[in-house]
Amino acid sequence: MITVNNPGSWSYMYAPLEHAEWNGLTPTDLVYPFFMCVMGMCIYIAMRKFDFTCNRATVMKILKRMVLIYLVGLAIGWFSKFCHRLNNPLSGADFFAQLWYTIWSFDTIRLTGVLARLAVCYGATALLAITVRHKHLPYIAGALLLGYFGLLMWGNGFAYDETNILSIVDRAVLTTKHMYLDNGIDPEGLLSTLPAIAHTLLGFLIGGLLFRKSDANVEHLDTPTHITLTKVVPLFVVGTSLLFVGYLLSYGCPINKKVWSPTYVLVTCGLASMLLALLTWVIDVKGKKKWSVFFEVFGVNPLFLFVVSDFFAIVFGAFTFPVGDKQMNVIGYIYTQMLSPIFGQYGGSLVYSLLFIALNWVIGYQLYKRKIYIKL
Helix, strand or coil: CCCCCCCCCCCCCCHHHCCCCCECCCHHHHHHHHHHHHHHHHHHHHHHCCCCCCCHHHHHHHHHHHHHHHHHHHHHHHHHHHHHHHHCCCCCCCHHHHHHHHHCCCCCCCCCCHHHHHHHHHHHHHHHHHHCCHHHHHHHHHHHHHHHHHHHHHCCCCCCCCCCHHHHHHHHHCCHHHCCCECCECCCCCCCHHHHHHHHHHHHHHHHHHHCCCCCCCCCCCCHHHCCHHHHHHHHHHHHHHHHHHHHHCCCCCCECCCCCHHHHHHHHHHHHHHHHHHHHHHHHCCCCHHHHHHHHHHHCHHHHHHHHHHHHHHHHHCEEEECCEEEEHHHHHHHHHHHHHHHHHHHHHHHHHHHHHHHHHHHHHHHHCCCCCCC
């Protein structure tokens, strides 16, 4: 996610690193849903510690974490506006007017977003996990996807314009001042969060396949040494089934990230399950772990490093300085003056992304080697 969101130039990106313009799927479109699916698996692990019991303490912990994740996303949005307004002051304004203009941007701040969706999906899935019998969760996920598909069919949901029901609802509830607009559609809007909840529920159920203790007489059945084909094969079978059904249904319900279509949920959850089966076999069963250290650094502090990457991206992009007769930000300077002349326009853009990843990895590695895990 950090790589694809931070190119040297948005005008020069290799096709696999771009999102599908509307219908369809690219490798980049897999990153966010994979994270959603993994979050569902992590919810299974976390709630299992409490035996999936519903009590005041557990509910309050879930709600607190949900609110904190949402507020972090809101803070990132505010910080972005703050930096850009600080670098682009009002013309002719006095000190206090300028100060207010710079600090107060909540009248135009985006209320949705990546972290906002993660917060809602986390809260909904975790609460369902402790209040509903788990055998009913597949039906809830299915009902959400089926109901959402009906809504898309009824409300022109695959139109890439403001006639789309998703756009109509978001503009009516949020207003355009608090939305990200892509042809009138917010890709993390209100209604499209419903299938995202189903997405996280499927991740929760996939986590159950891997971590459920199927034998009460085995105390540590789900430790790496006991993960066998009885764990890996079901993951692969479920993943293959979801992938097949998703692509089969895509003839009537296009795979579309921006509306988070039901087929997008099925296909990406299927691929995530298959990838998890492969990684489980390679890392836990075969014990080939050394190559995964690079990814573990991001895996143990994902939210923190996501926020850090946003911080750097905002600062590097917001503040400008004179270069000859032009004003350039840090991103533009590194790309145009240092990387593009050596690697070309597309190559330079990719190299910038890789250097940006390396910067965040170095920070994450300092935490990793000290076993510091930052959680909400």
